[in-house]
Amino acid sequence: MQLYNTLTRKKEAFEPLNPPKVGIYMCGMTVQDRPHLGHMRAFLAGDVLRRYLEYKGYDVSYIQNFTDIDDKIIHRARRENVDWRQIAERNITEYLRAAEAMNFKPATFFPRATLHIQEIIETVQTLMDQGIAYPAGDSIYFDISKFPSYGKLSGKKLEDLLAGYRVEPAPGKRNPADFALWKGWKEGEPYWHSPFGKGRPGWHIECSVMSTHYLGQPFDIHGGGSDLIFPHHENEIAQAEAAHGKAFARYWFHVGFVKQAGEKMSKSTGLFTPITDLLQRYSSQAIRHYLLSTHYRTPIDFEMEHLDRSERAMERITNFLRKAPDPKNPVEEMVKSPELQDWLQKFEQAMDDDLNTPGGLAVIFEMVRQGNEALQAQRGDDAAALKAGMIFLMNVLGFRLEEKERTDLWVDDLLGLIVEVRQILRQEKRFDLADLIRDRLKALGVVLEDTPSGTLWTIKGSPSS
RNA sequence: GGCGGCGUAGCCAAGUGGACUAAGGCGGCGGAUUGCAAAUCCGCUAUUCCCCGGUUCGAAUCCGGGCGUCGCCUCCA
Numbered sequence: 001m002q003l004y005n006t007l008t009r010k011k012e013a014f015e016p017l018n019p020p021k022v023g024i025y026m027c028g029m030t031v032q033d034r035p036h037l038g039h040m041r042a043f044l045a046g047d048v049l050r051r052y053l054e055y056k057g058y059d060v061s062y063i064q065n066f067t068d069i070d071d072k073i074i075h076r077a078r079r080e081n082v083d084w085r086q087i088a089e090r091n092i093t094e095y096l097r098a099a100e101a102m103n104f105k106p107a108t109f110f111p112r113a114t115l116h117i118q119e120i121i122e123t124v125q126t127l128m129d130q131g132i133a134y135p136a137g138d139s140i141y142f143d144i145s146k147f148p149s150y151g152k153l154s155g156k157k158l159e160d161l162l163a164g165y166r167v168e169p170a171p172g173k174r175n176p177a178d179f180a181l182w183k184g185w186k187e188g189e190p191y192w193h194s195p196f197g198k199g200r201p202g203w204h205i206e207c208s209v210m211s212t213h214y215l216g217q218p219f220d221i222h223g224g225g226s227d228l229i230f231p232h233h234e235n236e237i238a239q240a241e242a243a244h245g246k247a248f249a250r251y252w253f254h255v256g257f258v259k260q261a262g263e264k265m266s267k268s269t270g271l272f273t274p275i276t277d278l279l280q281r282y283s284s285q286a287i288r289h290y291l292l293s294t295h296y297r298t299p300i301d302f303e304m305e306h307l308d309r310s311e312r313a314m315e316r317i318t319n320f321l322r323k324a325p326d327p328k329n330p331v332e333e334m335v336k337s338p339e340l341q342d343w344l345q346k347f348e349q350a351m352d353d354d355l356n357t358p359g360g361l362a363v364i365f366e367m368v369r370q371g372n373e374a375l376q377a378q379r380g381d382d383a384a385a386l387k388a389g390m391i392f393l394m395n396v397l398g399f400r401l402e403e404k405e406r407t408d409l410w411v412d413d414l415l416g417l418i419v420e421v422r423q424i425l426r427q428e429k430r431f432d433l434a435d436l437i438r439d440r441l442k443a444l445g446v447v448l449e450d451t452p453s454g455t456l457w458t459i460k461g462s463p464s465s
Numbered sequence: 466g467g468c469g470g471c472g473u474a475g476c477c478a479a480g481u482g483g484a485c486u487a488a489g490g491c492g493g494c495g496g497a498u499u500g501c502a503a504a505u506c507c508g509c510u511a512u513u514c515c516c517c518g519g520u521u522c523g524a525a526u527c528c529g530g531g532c533g534u535c536g537c538c539u540c541c542a
Binding site for chain 2: 009026027028029030032033035036037038039040041042043045046070071072154155156157159203223224225226227228229230231232254255256257258259262263264265266267269289290293294295297298299300301303305306308309310312313315316319320323350356358359361362363364365366369372373375376377426429431434435438439442447448449450451452456
């Protein structure tokens with residue numbers, strides 16, 4: 001499979017270091033605020049990458065961290081006058097709930113920065129011992145002049161960085177672009193003890209440490225939002241490679257932004273749509289479809305109405321799935337059948353090309369059309385086979401399909417009764433009454449469809465699945 | 466100022482040198498089906514890919530220039 005690598009700025013054949021094992025580190029949230037659509041897009045891309053690699057037969061270790069100590073969290077806590085840990089817990093909980101609702105496959109591990117302080121200290125110490133890190137005031141900084149390839153990920157040149165610097169450098173820094181590995185304690189802030197005094201980790205070090213802790217160094221894929229390329233990922237590379245004298249991550253996977261009203265969605269500007277709010281109005285499948293119908297590296301300009309479209313697009317799929325007969329054999333068996341191989345191949349062809357999910361979706365929609373055709377032509381077996389293939393591929397893309405709305409038995413019986421009575425009315429050509437029933441049920445969220453083989457009903461609404 | 470992304474039908478969006486007479490979705494129009502709907506099927510809906518030059522037998526796709534737009538360079542997925 002071809003994967004775009006930010007480091008080389010081109011698509012490369014993906015070859016894991018130790019097949020069939022693949023290690024992925026997905027940069028998670030700094031939990032200063034609520035998770036929004038932009039986060040979900042990045043983590044969804046990671047989820048699909050992981051699922052697809054598993055589909056290809058790899059054994060994936062998927063690590064997604066929470067950075068639960070940081071300036072912004074402390075500020076937030078101060079503003080709300082609560083313990084900083086509560087801010088972190090609250091947002092982690094909201095994220096985890098949203099991730100489940102979105103049907104993200106849980107990470108192998110969800111490490112937290114605050115549970116890896118000891119190792120962070122050790123790594124900072126290593127950098128000190130090597131003369132790459134130096135103290136200034138109560139803090140420890142990384143000296144970028146000691147790491148010649150600094151800037152290789154983001155394509156920045158040292159001179160440009162110095163020239164373009166817009167913030168007043170902290171006193172004592174040798175170079176304005178040097179960054180903090182360890183931040184000295186200030187009154188009222190959380191701290192840990194270290195050989196360099198009381199303090200807390202700088203922003204980037206936790207990811208260097210946690211990624212290699214779980215995946216070793218080097219490891220296969222490091223991912224995250226594009227806004228992390230600089231300085232976060234650049235600095236991670238510098239720290240890890242300087243400290244251990246070997247390459248850090250092999251493929252860098254960066255996901256495009258979600259914009260809103262033409263501007264980047266961002267916690268710091270407050271311009272963002274919390275995913276939890278969206279999940280109250282839209283099904284997770286629609287959100288998944290919306291996000292996957294654009295290639296992961298292309299920026300998306302979010303508009304609410306686009307989710308309505310995705311909702312309708314998903315109905316096209318679920319309508320077919322609902323009407324097609326169930327496959328006679330388990331899906332895993334069915335997908336081996338010769339008539340499905342072309343579809344699988346087309347799907348893979350798209351996905352192998354840098355995870356082209358819009359192309360993958362197009363294949364599925366082609367299958368829907370053919371499946372409907374089969375249904376219309378009374379070729380039930382063909383429809384069932386296509387249904388099996390679709391279920392299989394939808395699963396690779398992470399769509400949650402199995403979850404039918406469970407209704408109480410008595411609701412089934414009651415609706416059965418109403419449909420039966422209405423059927424009699426239709427036979428007696430009392431269409432005014434039959435239509436009245438249909439209209440009134442629709443207003444209650446129950447949709448009736450008269451088909452040659454009887455009347456189907458579905459309950460709409462409650463977008464909880 | 467430096468670096469990077471994007472600009473394809475009414476809208477969303479693939480495709481990045483030849484099977485493109487440009488996927489797929491939403492919407493619209495016409496037809497089939499239906500008691501009417503819904504769902505579904507069939508047909509139509511970009512002689513053209515922001516503009517201008519160039520390279521090539523051949524360009525949406527490569528090169529040069531321009532316009533528009535967004536982002537990174539400061540916390541951010």
